[in-house]
């Protein structure tokens with residue numbers, strides 16, 4: 001495993017474990033045996049950064065991670081990153097209440113990396129008004145948190161403002177071959193690095209989409225490159241090529257992903273990609289961008305829909321149908337979503353809109369899904 005140094009001096013593994021996509025049972029609970037095996041393998045192979053948050057797995061991620069670390073006496077082997085999720089904060093006293101719950105769930109006295117979660121201009125303004133800066137200073141002084149950062153899903157102007165608003169150690173941005181001009185994007189990355197922040201890459205595989213079998217045209221580009229690499233390997237190597245990326249987070253839900261990512265991480269050095277390799281990625285990216293209809297990352301922040309629409313699944317099948325021009329996506333849509341979770345159940349109530357970090361106009365997009373996937 002390679003390690004890169006964070007602003008505060010910690011040597012963090014270049015591969016971080018995203019604890020939002022553990023294997024799950026039908027009822028949504030975490031398959032603890034499988035998830036534990038994966039975590040063991042990752043930690044045994046040098047992964048030392050676990051990224052969780054209160055809302056992940058419907059509130060089950062933090063308690064599972066806490067239990068796993070305590071029972072296996074691994075707390076001192078890893079850095080825990082978790083988040084202050086602003087949507088739980090209605091008044092100032094909620095900051096303390098939520099933080100105490102997190103310490104209890106994670107079975108620890110301190111958090112190594114505490115991030116203000118999923119910020120955009122509006123959520124940042126609200127939290128500042130409620131006193132978040134004072135709260136963070138207090139936790140730092142009391143040594144309850146070691147490093148303070150933020151994760152971001154807004155526009156670039158707000159990103160600049162938030163970086164300048166506080167003495168952050170790090171930030172976490174969506175960074176992958178497709179999102180260089182999206183949200184913070186490349187401009188945000190460069191700005192954060194210039195300001196001395198460590199940068200953590202989230203969604204390096206765009207919610208796993210970039211690891212899937214690519215469309216034919218992309219397949220051809222990769223096949224003709226002269227390199228024998230999976231699509232995931234191309235995408236991960238691109239992220240690690242940037243020296244300012246300290247670690248990238250991968251929400252690995254299968255052992256084979258853990259193994260593959262660890263293997264790739266071993267020789268993905270910063271600045272190591274050649275001009276030819278970068279050109280391969282540029283060509284593949286152009287094709288993906290042309291074919292990808294909806295930029296949903298599958299983060300599930302829009303859940304639950306009161307009318308039971310399986311929003312990310314609707315978008316997933318719709319994107320698959322257009323990317324691969326394959327009717328089987330319509331069959332899967334029908335079989336897996338049935339009449340209980342399909343797009344046409346949407347009544348345009350708008351409840352999901354403010355929750356989507358990608359700013360997707362969900363009800364409008366669902367209408368497109370209905371047109372292509374439900375109407376014959």
Ligand code: SF4
Pocket residue numbers: 304305306307308309311345346347348349350351352353362363366
């Ligand atoms: S707008 Fe549609 S998808 Fe969104 S919460 Fe309302 S019913 Fe669900």
Ligand code: SF4
Pocket residue numbers: 295296297298299300301302303311312355356357358359360362
């Ligand atoms: S629609 Fe938005 S909030 Fe919902 S899963 Fe997709 S990206 Fe996440």
